[in-house]
Amino acid sequence: MALLEVKNLEKRFGGLKAISDLSFSVPEKMVFSIIGPNGAGKTTLFNLLTNIYTPSSGSIFFKGQEITNLPPFKIARLGISRTFQNLQVFLNMNVIENVMVGCHLRSKSGLIASALRLPSVIAEEKNVKQMAFEALEFCGLSDYADRPAGGLPYGILKKLEVARSLASKPELLLMDEPAAGLNDTETAELCQLIKRICDSGITVLLVEHNMSLVMEISQTVLVLNYGKLLAEGTPEEIQRNPEVIAAYLGEG
Amino acid sequence: MKRLSGFILFATICLILPIIFPDNYYVTVVGLTIFINIILAVSLNLLMGYAGQISLGHAAFFGLGAYSSAILTIKYGLNPWLAMLAGAAFVVTLSYVLSRPILKLKGHYLAMATLGLGIIVHIFFVQADELTGGPDGISGLPTLSFLGLAIDSDVKWYFVLCSYMLLSVLFSLNIADSRAGRALSAVHGSEIAAQMMGINTAKVKSHIFVFSALMASIAGSLFAHQQDFVSPESFSFFFSIELVTMVVLGGLGSTFGAVIGAFILSILPEVLIVFEDFEVLIFGAILMVIMIFLPEGLFVALKNKVAAFLAGRQEGSK
Amino acid sequence: MDQLLQFIISGLTVGSIYALVALGFSIIYNASDVVNFAQGEFVMIGAMSAIFMLKAGFSYPLAAFIAIAITAGVGLALDKFAIEPAKNATVVSTIIITIGASIFLRGAALLIWGKEIYGLPPFTTNEPIRIGSATILPQNLWVMVGTAVTVFAVKYFFDHTKMGKAILACSFNKKAAYLVGINVKRMLLVSYGLSAALGAAAGLLVTPITFMSYNAGVMLGLKGFCAAILGGMGNSMGAVLGGILLGIVETVGAGFISSGYKDAIAFFVIMLVLFVKPSGILGKGEAERV
Ligand SMILES: Nc1ncnc2c1ncn2[C@@H]1O[C@H](COP(=O)(O)OP(=O)(O)OP(=O)(O)O)[C@@H](O)[C@H]1O
Ligand SMILES: [Mg+2]
Numbered sequence: 013m014a015l016l017e018v019k020n021l022e023k024r025f026g027g028l029k030a031i032s033d034l035s036f037s038v039p040e041k042m043v044f045s046i047i048g049p050n051g052a053g054k055t056t057l058f059n060l061l062t063n064i065y066t067p068s069s070g071s072i073f074f075k076g077q078e079i080t081n082l083p084p085f086k087i088a089r090l091g092i093s094r095t096f097q098n099l100q101v102f103l104n105m106n107v108i109e110n111v112m113v114g115c116h117l118r119s120k121s122g123l124i125a126s127a128l129r130l131p132s133v134i135a136e137e138k139n140v141k142q143m144a145f146e147a148l149e150f151c152g153l154s155d156y157a158d159r160p161a162g163g164l165p166y167g168i169l170k171k172l173e174v175a176r177s178l179a180s181k182p183e184l185l186l187m188d189e190p191a192a193g194l195n196d197t198e199t200a201e202l203c204q205l206i207k208r209i210c211d212s213g214i215t216v217l218l219v220e221h222n223m224s225l226v227m228e229i230s231q232t233v234l235v236l237n238y239g240k241l242l243a244e245g246t247p248e249e250i251q252r253n254p255e256v257i258a259a260y261l262g263e264g
Numbered sequence: 265m266k267r268l269s270g271f272i273l274f275a276t277i278c279l280i281l282p283i284i285f286p287d288n289y290y291v292t293v294v295g296l297t298i299f300i301n302i303i304l305a306v307s308l309n310l311l312m313g314y315a316g317q318i319s320l321g322h323a324a325f326f327g328l329g330a331y332s333s334a335i336l337t338i339k340y341g342l343n344p345w346l347a348m349l350a351g352a353a354f355v356v357t358l359s360y361v362l363s364r365p366i367l368k369l370k371g372h373y374l375a376m377a378t379l380g381l382g383i384i385v386h387i388f389f390v391q392a393d394e395l396t397g398g399p400d401g402i403s404g405l406p407t408l409s410f411l412g413l414a415i416d417s418d419v420k421w422y423f424v425l426c427s428y429m430l431l432s433v434l435f436s437l438n439i440a441d442s443r444a445g446r447a448l449s450a451v452h453g454s455e456i457a458a459q460m461m462g463i464n465t466a467k468v469k470s471h472i473f474v475f476s477a478l479m480a481s482i483a484g485s486l487f488a489h490q491q492d493f494v495s496p497e498s499f500s501f502f503f504s505i506e507l508v509t510m511v512v513l514g515g516l517g518s519t520f521g522a523v524i525g526a527f528i529l530s531i532l533p534e535v536l537i538v539f540e541d542f543e544v545l546i547f548g549a550i551l552m553v554i555m556i557f558l559p560e561g562l563f564v565a566l567k568n569k570v571a572a573f574l575a576g577r578q579e580g581s582k
Numbered sequence: 583m584d585q586l587l588q589f590i591i592s593g594l595t596v597g598s599i600y601a602l603v604a605l606g607f608s609i610i611y612n613a614s615d616v617v618n619f620a621q622g623e624f625v626m627i628g629a630m631s632a633i634f635m636l637k638a639g640f641s642y643p644l645a646a647f648i649a650i651a652i653t654a655g656v657g658l659a660l661d662k663f664a665i666e667p668a669k670n671a672t673v674v675s676t677i678i679i680t681i682g683a684s685i686f687l688r689g690a691a692l693l694i695w696g697k698e699i700y701g702l703p704p705f706t707t708n709e710p711i712r713i714g715s716a717t718i719l720p721q722n723l724w725v726m727v728g729t730a731v732t733v734f735a736v737k738y739f740f741d742h743t744k745m746g747k748a749i750l751a752c753s754f755n756k757k758a759a760y761l762v763g764i765n766v767k768r769m770l771l772v773s774y775g776l777s778a779a780l781g782a783a784a785g786l787l788v789t790p791i792t793f794m795s796y797n798a799g800v801m802l803g804l805k806g807f808c809a810a811i812l813g814g815m816g817n818s819m820g821a822v823l824g825g826i827l828l829g830i831v832e833t834v835g836a837g838f839i840s841s842g843y844k845d846a847i848a849f850f851v852i853m854l855v856l857f858v859k860p861s862g863i864l865g866k867g868e869a870e871r872v
Contacts, residue, residue: 064456088462100460102453104517105446112443113450117462119443123471126442127435133442140443180461318674365857371673372617376811377856379804380849387846501800505681512678545689551682555675556668 013076015040015184015215016061021070023056023239030056031239034070038184038217038232043210045218045226047250048236049259054219055097057236058186061217062087062094074184089117093177094186097219101161101169101176108157110172111144114179118143147179151205167198174205184215191222203229227251235259270520271437275430282422290534292418298530299425300487303432305510305526306519307479310436312508313517314445315472316452317367318375321382322507325477327389327499328355329484334402334494335395344408348485352478359477363470382504389496401495408489421490428486432479436519448472452517509551515561524563584715589837590830591713595722595791597829598729599625602784603806604813604821605736606777611816612753613773616665616676620684621781622803623691628653628782629794630691633700642705650782656687657778661771684803691796702789725787732783733822736776740818749773753816801845808852814865823863828852 014037023031030053038044046054059065061072062084071080079087093114102110119140121133148154151171156164161172170190177185187206191199199222206229210216220226226233227247235242235250237259243250250256285291308322332351336342342350366377389396396402408415408424415424439445447468450458458465488494506529514525529547536543558565603621610618631652635645664683668675705724710717740746749769751759760766784802785794792798805828813824831851836844855862 062460064459083464084456084459085462085464088460094460096457100454100457102450102457104453105449109446109449113446113458113461113463116443116447116450121443123439123444123475126439126444127475129438129442137442176457176461312674316674318677369856369860372677372815373811373856373860375617375677376807377853380808380853380856383804383849384846384853387843391840391842391846505685508678508681516674541693542689544692545686548682548684548686548689552664552679552686553682555671555679555682556664559668559671559675 014038015075016217017073018061019071019073021057021060021072022068023053023060023065024068029239031060031067034236034239034241036234036241036244038215040215041210041213042231043206043216043218043229045220045230045233046236047220047223047226047233048242052236053239054236055188056239058094058188058217058219061186062092088180088182091181091183092186093180093182093184095170095173095177095188095190097188097192099166099169099173101172103162106158106160107153107164107172108141108144108148110161111147111175111179112140114147114176115140115143117180144179147175150178150208151175152201166193167195170194171202171205174209178209178214182214184217185209186217186219188219189221190218191220191225199225267441268434268437271430271434274433274520274523278426278430279423282419286419290531292422294531294534296418296421296425296490298527299422299429300483300490301507301510301526301530302429302523303425303483304480304507305514305522306429306432306436307476307483308507309511309517309519309522310439310448310472310479311476312511313515313522314440314448314452315469317469317473318371318378318508320375320379320501320504320508321385322378322476322480323499323501323504324382324385325355325359325480326484326487326503327385327494327496328358329481330488330494330499331389331396331402331484332481333485333488334405337406338402338404339395344406344485344489348482351485352481355477355481356474359474360470363473364466367466367469367473379501379504382501386496386500389499396496399496401493401497403493405489405492405494408486415489425486425490428482433519433523435479436522440519444468444471449517506547509547513550513554513562515564515567518561518564518567521561521563525561528562585837586834587714588716589834591716591718591722593830593833594826595725595829596788596833597826598725599784599788599802599825600805600809600829601822601825602729602732602780602787603802604809604825605733605818606780606784607806607810608813608816608818608821609736609749609773609777609780611810612818613749613770614661614665615673616680617807617815618660618777619677619680619803619807620660620687621777621806622799622801623684623687624653624657624778624781624799625785625788625802626691626794626796626799627656627687627785629702629785629789629798630695630700630796631782632786633702633789633794634695636702642703646786649786650779653782653785654775654779657774657776657781658771660778661774665770665774666767684800688797688799695796697796699793699795700789701793702786704790719791721790725791728783728787732780736780736818739776745769745772805845805848808848811852811860812855812862814862817862817864820862820864827863 016038019035021031021034048054060067063082064084067080071078074090074092102113119136121136125133148157151174153171153175156168191202194202203225206216230247233247233250234244235256242259243253243256281291304326308319311317311319329351332354333347336347336350337344369377390399415421447463450463451465451468455465510525510529511522513528515521533543603625606621607618610616628649632645632649635648660683664679668679704721706720708719708721710719740750748764749772751764752766752769756766809825809828810821812828813820828848832844832848835847
């Protein structure tokens with residue numbers, strides 16, 4: 013059974029069809045990339061998958077369960093996490109706290125227990141800190157743990173979003189243009205990081221403009237153009253596909 | 265225990281002051297007002313500073329607590345503690361019911377809705393005179409007693425209000441470093457990212473709204489007994505704004521910021537008593553100047569300066 | 583029925599004032615994304631300045647003109663000294679800054695003019711005019727006509743003058759406006775001045791009916807904010823419509839329920855609107871972009 017299944021998905025913004033009649037499915041434990049020219053609807057697709065936008069029609073299934081109309085936090089509970097094209101780091105917190113928020117689903121003390129700081133809260137805090145450190149380490153950010161997120165460079169913040177998502181132990185991780193704005197070294201590091209994420213058993217759904225990165229790490233590539241599926245296949249198939257070449261060349 | 269060293273220092277000072285200066289007007293009279301304002305500012309800070317949800321109507325919950333105590337004890341002869349509890353239960357229910365629709369709103373809309381709530385409640389205090397005594401208010405509340413000891417002097421009130429104030433500060437500090445507090449900060453930082461981390465943002469906001477209203481309601485009940493009198497004036501739109509000023513002045517998001525802000529604004533009228541007419545002007549100027557030039561607030565700015573200085577010294581000594 | 587007509591006449595009168603205040607709100611909101619809580623103080627400053635200019639012996643029209651100019655100056659100063667220095671401020675910060683400004687202006691008015699309540703003479707004789715069994719005062723007509731003329735002038739300014747269009751361009755997209763050579767800073771300044779002048783006009787129109795004091799602007803400002811939301815935040819004609827509707831609802835409601843609850847009714851209506859359709863009557867809801 014596929015991990016994620018999208019059926020006849022459609023999203024209209026007024027007259028504009030940002031996604032139209034899109035169906036595809038993502039098998040487990042792989043890197044599945046979505047590419048397409050600017051404005052093709054890639055981010056919109058992520059927003060639909062996480063129900064930050066409500067689909068105009070169509071349905072989405074995760075592990076066989078329909079999630080089309082679940083609120084985002086419930087989708088997260090089922091094991092989907094994501095990073096954002098426009099960074100959504102919690103700039104009002106420091107690095108480790110950002111990642112500790114990622115552990116929200118793996119801990120449970122409520123407001124009253126926290127206010128009273130019951131012994132269970134103290135124990136859990138320790139535990140959460142430990143989990144957050146592991147995620148930071150995994151992404152190579154341990155040196156930054158106590159730094160305020162506010163002043164950090166862009167490349168670090170991008171990794172921080174990944175660490176935060178990983179801390180929630182998702183089964184499916186959606187990454188929206190993780191390489192945008194990174195230099196070559198950082199991109200190479202990112203490539204390794206994604207491979208390690210995938211090796212740890214997490215399925216990665218990747219939106220990315222950096223073709224060499226996409227072609228290197230993906231098992232399957234899906235091409236979107238004007239919200240429609242243009243092609244789907246292995247990196248080699250996609251690179252040879254004349255329609256894909258035309259869409260990219262036509263775009264400039 | 266390092267986490268609470270600031271708190272312990274603060275608590276010690278508060279508890280020692282009346283022993284050293286038992287008859288000092290600033291300690292045992294102004295002190296009481298300061299404590300009430302600290303409780304309110306700290307509770308408002310939970311909502312505004314931690315969760316980033318502006319409220320221009322916090323005085324409403326303070327007032328509802330106060331009026332509940334006054335009405336239930338005087339008109340219905342209820343035991344003061346039961347009246348306080350009933351008031352708190354009412355405020356919890358009301359704030360819970362209102363929290364969902366109100367906190368769905370953001371920015372200016374949220375400001376308008378909370379402001380509207382504050383104004384409606386205030387008008388109710390003024391107009392429903394059969395219940396509330398109208399503009400004149402209600403006086404003659406029964407004395408509160410605790411374990412058989414009547415709280416009937418300023419010094420006794422000092423210790424009662426001081427205890428509740430310290431408890432509020434402690435709760436607020438505890439929440440800050442906890443899963444619940446981080447969830448609030450996450451809502452503040454990016455609501456969408458918070459949701460993607462599995463936080464039920466609507467619920468989290470609603471809970472802190474209710475919690476903060478509950479703290480204010482109990483403060484209101486204590487205030488009513490301590491003053492022995494309630495009237496609408498104490499719970500107006502302007503008081504809500506004053507509370508916002510306290511929180512902003514010290515530094516949004518910082519518990520001790522709220523404490524310092526409340527302290528400064530509570531003694532300001534005492535200091536400015538000679539130029540009474542300037543009070544409004546100065547008050548407005550503080551609000552503007554702080555927000556324009558020191559948006560992080562006095563206390564937080566100072567704390568950052570000290571931290572930067574210490575970090576610099578450490579670098580230097582290496 | 584006759585009573586209803588009478589209520590509607592007074593409702594239209596207050597509604598017109600709310601409409602002017604709300605229009606001022608929406609001009610500033612459009613230009614700078616700031617909800618200006620000091621809008622009500624513009625109304626008060628306009629009226630109080632006129633009152634004292636009259637006392638100082640100026641003729642009524644000249645006093646009115648000077649009052650509008652003074653208020654516009656205050657609007658410019660607000661932008662220059664409070665809004666402009668606080669670039670990058672969050673919504674909450676700008677709300678607090680303008681609340682601070684409103685308190686500051688009120689404090690200044692208190693020092694200059696004291697706590698007394700003042701009035702202005704009506705613009706023309708005040709013989710009530712009968713309409714059936716309801717009556718209407720000439721000053722009510724002045725308010726309605728004055729508002730209508732002002733609203734059309736503002737609309738003309740935005741639709742047909744170069745500067746008006748430039749301000750609109752800023753409100754759609756500041757960066758783009760800047761790139762095509764519009765002086766964005768200056769347009770903001772003009773918006774604040776214009777909005778303040780509108781407030782002053784509202785103050786001049788309403789004071790002969792309701793009196794004025796240093797703190798009378800607060801409620802008018804808040805009601806203008808309500809009206810702007812009711813009509814749809816940022817939609818100028820919505821603001822005007824919202825103002826008039828709010829005036830009528832409030833007056834009719836107060837007439838039939840209790841005049842003590844007049845303000846509560848207005849805020850109650852606004853809370854309902856916020857719960858049901860926060861984008862107001864003419865506003866469009868928009869999804870947050872990620
Ligand atoms: N909230 C919205 N309201 C209206 N239109 C929108 C909204 N979000 C996206 N769109 C439109 O939908 C289309 C697809 O946008 P989307 O952001 O999904 O593209 P993308 O493939 O992610 O592009 P990029 O590679 O530049 O990130 C665009 O035309 C965009 O303008
Ligand atoms: Mg995108």
